[in-house]
Amino acid sequence: MTKILFMGNVEGNYIKEFDAVVTKNKKDYVCLDQTAFYPLGGGQPSDTGVLKWDGKESIVKEVIKKGDSVKHIIEGEKPPVGTKVHAVLDWEPRYGHMKMHTAQHIISSIIFDNYGARTVGNQIHADYSRVDFHPVNFNDKDLELIESKFNELVTKNLPVKIYEEDRENIEKRIDQQRAHLDLLPSFVKRLRIIEIEGFDVCPCAGTHVRNTSEIPKIDKIKREAKGKDKTRIIYTLSN
Numbered sequence: 001m002t003k004i005l006f007m008g009n010v011e012g013n014y015i016k017e018f019d020a021v022v023t024k025n026k027k028d029y030v031c032l033d034q035t036a037f038y039p040l041g042g043g044q045p046s047d048t049g050v051l052k053w054d055g056k057e058s059i060v061k062e063v064i065k066k067g068d069s070v071k072h073i074i075e076g077e078k079p080p081v082g083t084k085v086h087a088v089l090d091w092e093p094r095y096g097h098m099k100m101h102t103a104q105h106i107i108s109s110i111i112f113d114n115y116g117a118r119t120v121g122n123q124i125h126a127d128y129s130r131v132d133f134h135p136v137n138f139n140d141k142d143l144e145l146i147e148s149k150f151n152e153l154v155t156k157n158l159p160v161k162i163y164e165e166d167r168e169n170i171e172k173r174i175d176q177q178r179a180h181l182d183l184l185p186s187f188v189k190r191l192r193i194i195e196i197e198g199f200d201v202c203p204c205a206g207t208h209v210r211n212t213s214e215i216p217k218i219d220k221i222k223r224e225a226k227g228k229d230k231t232r233i234i235y236t237l238s239n
């Protein structure tokens with residue numbers, strides 16, 4: 001079991017380097033007792049970085065979660081079990097994912113509130129992202145509305161909070177469809193919540209920024225029809 005350092009609160013999302021002990025050393029990966037690397041999943045790419053120990057350094061080229069353990073795929077020498085390592089994340093792409101992922105929550109929320117359409121797929125990248133919505137067909141005027149509402153929201157300096165809450169509680173206080181609670185398997189009883197204060201509450205396992213002021217305005221936004229009543233929104237953020 002690997003302790004995930006970014007899960008409990010939003011400050012954990014800003015851990016750029018950390019110490020850990022190697023608990024497993026297999027063919028092409030190692031496991032650590034704790035990690036701040038984000039494992040591939042939920043439409044967010046894996047983090048990358050390096051592990052340092054005893055004057056040596058190896059590349060963490062991908063991170064994958066399997067059950068309770070997080071596999072750090074290593075390029076180069078792998079530290080043996082019991083080794084204390086110092087891990088450093090490639091911060092620029094990771095911080096890009098944090099901004100993009102929080103931006104995705106904002107776009108999904110604006111579109112649900114204004115068009116009643118739900119997010120049915122998403123893929124975050126550091127430089128651009130896409131989100132699919134259903135049932136909806138946007139025109140250019142709609143894109144202008146989404147962009148202006150987004151740009152207004154990110155200037156409001158809204159705090160972003162991360163915490164755990166019982167599903168039973170959260171179901172009583174927020175719209176189940178808006179937060180996709182109706183799509184979660186019934187055995188999931190406790191949720192990790194991402195709350196953009198006064199605007200959006202949504203369960204999510206990804207990494208996010210601590211305040212909307214860290215998110216740049218939309219640079220480009222476009223749409224693509226993806227079949228009946230399904231539209232893809234593709235966006236980039238200004239630097």
Ligand SMILES: [Zn+2]
Nearest residue numbers: 101194204206
């Ligand atoms: Zn998220």
